[in-house]
Amino acid sequence: MLDDLNTPVSSSIIDRDTPPKKTERVEIPPRHSISAREHLLQQEISSTELRERAWVEIDLAALAHNVRQVKRLLSVNAQLMAVVKADAYGHGAVTVAQTVLQHGATWLGVATIGEGIELRKAGIDAPILILGATHSPEQIRALAHFSLQPTLVSPQQARVFEQTLSSLHQSGAVHVKLDTGMSRLGVPWQQAVEFLQLVSRCPHLRIASIYSHLATADSPDPTVMQLQQQRFENAIANLRAAGINIPRLHLANSAATLTDPQLHYDLVRVGLGIYGLYPAPHLQPTIDLKPVLQVKARVTQVKIIPPGTGVSYGHQFIADREMLLAVVGIGYADGVPRNLSHKMKVSIRGQMIPQIGAITMDQLMLDASAIPDLQVGEVVTLLGQDGNNFISADDWAATLGTISWEILCSFKHRLPRVAVSR
Numbered sequence: 429m430l431d432d433l434n435t436p437v438s439s440s441i442i443d444r445d446t447p448p449k450k451t452e453r454v455e456i457p458p459r460h461s462i463s464a465r466e467h468l469l470q471q472e473i474s475s476t477e478l479r480e481r482a483w484v485e486i487d488l489a490a491l492a493h494n495v496r497q498v499k500r501l502l503s504v505n506a507q508l509m510a511v512v513k514a515d516a517y518g519h520g521a522v523t524v525a526q527t528v529l530q531h532g533a534t535w536l537g538v539a540t541i542g543e544g545i546e547l548r549k550a551g552i553d554a555p556i557l558i559l560g561a562t563h564s565p566e567q568i569r570a571l572a573h574f575s576l577q578p579t580l581v582s583p584q585q586a587r588v589f590e591q592t593l594s595s596l597h598q599s600g601a602v603h604v605k606l607d608t609g610m611s612r613l614g615v616p617w618q619q620a621v622e623f624l625q626l627v628s629r630c631p632h633l634r635i636a637s638i639y640s641h642l643a644t645a646d647s648p649d650p651t652v653m654q655l656q657q658q659r660f661e662n663a664i665a666n667l668r669a670a671g672i673n674i675p676r677l678h679l680a681n682s683a684a685t686l687t688d689p690q691l692h693y694d695l696v697r698v699g700l701g702i703y704g705l706y707p708a709p710h711l712q713p714t715i716d717l718k719p720v721l722q723v724k725a726r727v728t729q730v731k732i733i734p735p736g737t738g739v740s741y742g743h744q745f746i747a748d749r750e751m752l753l754a755v756v757g758i759g760y761a762d763g764v765p766r767n768l769s770h771k772m773k774v775s776i777r778g779q780m781i782p783q784i785g786a787i788t789m790d791q792l793m794l795d796a797s798a799i800p801d802l803q804v805g806e807v808v809t810l811l812g813q814d815g816n817n818f819i820s821a822d823d824w825a826a827t828l829g830t831i832s833w834e835i836l837c838s839f840k841h842r843l844p845r846v847a848v849s850r
């Protein structure tokens with residue numbers, strides 16, 4: 429192989445790679461023949477390339493199962509909002525939204541207007557709540573145009589909404605977020621009555637819900653969560669006393685949904701749970717969830733290295749014996765955290781195989797000595813099920829000192845999302 433690299437490159441190849449001189453005429457084939465060829469090429473690429481190097485598998489049957497499981501926990505009056513922000517936690521927003529709506533979710537939650545527009549453009553007409561902040565008249569016009577429902581958090585913002593919607597001769601649903609202790613977006617809960625009186629006086633704003641977000645619902649210690657719920661309840665009682673009509677209340681994320689039906693109110697906002705992961709180990713017995721996302725890649729080269737061989741950048745790993753080294757076509761630019769270098773195992777043919785050397789941008793290496801007849805092209809499971817092995821985003825999160833939410837969101841668009849149903 430080395431000899432091949434040293435062979436002089438043929439002159440015809442050099443000619444082809446040289447850009448034409450400015451004065452030269454370049455033949456442009458007729459447009460239709462290019463697009464027909466491109467189309468064919470596209471088809472070939474999509475059927476083979478999707479699983480050629482590395483990919484993410486999205487198990488739609490598991491997703492549907494999780495939605496049904498969560499629905500089963502809810503009281504009859506509580507609806508399910510599937511939180512599909514951040515491209516559905518890396519799972520692919522449109523496919524996830526379509527699937528969860530088919531299986532019982534009635535609302536969708538996203539972080540940004542762009543995420544909402546993507547769903548609308550895909551033909552999804554379920555109510556969509558924008559959980560993040562929106563302020564400017566341009567954003568408000570986009571919200572109105574695409575029927576996206578904003579979160580209101582300040583008097584200044586409410587006034588801009590009222591003015592802009594009035595100029596459009598339109599009214600719109602708005603959701604008021606109270607800060608009961610998360611100290612993130614929201615009107616301080618003590619100012620709920622004052623703020624909602626202001627919103628009620630705006631003829632173009634229709635209050636669709638009042639909600640808050642819990643900071644510690646995944647903790648086994650319920651103290652802070654109970655305090656937040658108490659503040660939420662107090663604010664609601666004060667609003668009712670002030671004669672303000674509240675059509676819908678919501679407070680629970682996945683952890684709270686699994687913890688206590690008293691936290692369900694009229695709607696629960698579930699993200700992690702529908703993707704099949706538990707917000708905390710102590711919540712595992714409450715519900716049977718199936719992980720939806722798997723990450724796979726192929727072996728791209730196999731070779732024997734002698735003892736003393738350094739592997740990857742910096743030679744942080746030196747083989748202490750003869751080893752079968754396997755190269756795999758996935759790296760940190762695909763979302764495999766570089767900090768997992770030397771600390772992760774993958775599964776091949778149902779066997780756990782250690783990763784060695786620094787994880788590089790597009791590739792990583794394994795000590796595959798346990799599988800002496802390993803072939804180029806074999807499938808490597810980085811996350812997910814392979815034989816009896818199951819590698820979870822929770823395992824990576826524990827190794828890295830982070831949370832599974834971050835792991836799921838880290839997989840880049842370079843990895844094709846392939847829908848499967850197991």
Ligand SMILES: Cc1ncc(COP(=O)(O)O)c(C=O)c1O
Binds near residue numbers: 682683698699701707
């Ligand atoms: C306001 C809000 N509600 C609900 C959720 C869903 O949380 P989880 O993924 O823990 O269910 C999130 C996610 O971060 C959120 O920001």
